[in-house]
Amino acid sequence: MLYKAHRDWWVAPGGKRETSESIVDTCIREYQEETGLTVVDLHLACIFTVVVQSDQQVVEEWMLYTFVCREASGELLTESDEGMLAWQHTNEVFSLPMAEGDKVILNHVLNGSGILVGTFFYTEDYQLLDMRYQVMEV
Numbered sequence: 001m002l003y004k005a006h007r008d009w010w011v012a013p014g015g016k017r018e019t020s021e022s023i024v025d026t027c028i029r030e031y032q033e034e035t036g037l038t039v040v041d042l043h044l045a046c047i048f049t050v051v052v053q054s055d056q057q058v059v060e061e062w063m064l065y066t067f068v069c070r071e072a073s074g075e076l077l078t079e080s081d082e083g084m085l086a087w088q089h090t091n092e093v094f095s096l097p098m099a100e101g102d103k104v105i106l107n108h109v110l111n112g113s114g115i116l117v118g119t120f121f122y123t124e125d126y127q128l129l130d131m132r133y134q135v136m137e138v
Contacts, residue, residue, distance in 0.1 A: 001096065002034060003084040007126070009097040010088070012066070012106070027067045035085055036077040039069040046105050046116040048133070054124050066105050066116075100128040114138055 001010045015030035017023060024042060031039050046066035052059050077085055088096065090110055094103055101120035108116040118133025 001086060001088045001093070002080070002082055003086065005083055009099065010093075011098060011102060013082070013085075014066075015082075023065045024067070027065070031072075032074070034077075034080045034082050035074075036080075037072040037074040039067075039072045041071055042067040042069050044115055045109050045112075048101065048105070048117070049119040050101070051119060051121045052124055052126075053121060053129065059124060064105075066109065068109055099126055101131060104131065104133065108135075 002013045003010055013031050013034040014027070015034070017026040018029075021029070027042060028039055031037060044065065045068045046064070048064040048066075049061065050064050051061050076087075079085060093106055093110075098106075099120075099122075101122075104120075105116070112135065114135040114137040116133055117136055118131060120131045121129040123129060
């Protein structure tokens with residue numbers, strides 16, 4: 001997990017897609033940049049639309065793709081440009097400060113099956129307003 005000091009919360013490593021880059025290539029590149037590890041054998045776990053609102057107006061919106069892998073090579077960094085990195089025990093991960101939607105995603109990654117698909121609605125300071133999701137079995 002990656003600690004983002006400016007928000008005082010933990011996130012899974014990831015980032016934005018570059019022009020003409022596939023979502024899989026984005027995952028591999030971002031994970032390597034932020035952790036030093038190269039992931040292999042990726043499986044899509046979640047697809048979410050994230051909507052940020054102010055006074056019921058959309059101010060920002062993006063797609064969030066979550067992949068799972070069980071194997072990686074390389075040496076884990078302790079810190080990257082994005083923040084401090086640390087392995088977290090699965091039984092303690094939900095007590096970490098993080099966005100409420102991230103808890104839904106992590107719960108699915110750790111305990112679910114199929115692909116979780118939905119939408120998170122947040123305020124500009126990332127307080128969860130609403131969420132809608134469903135599991136699509138594959």
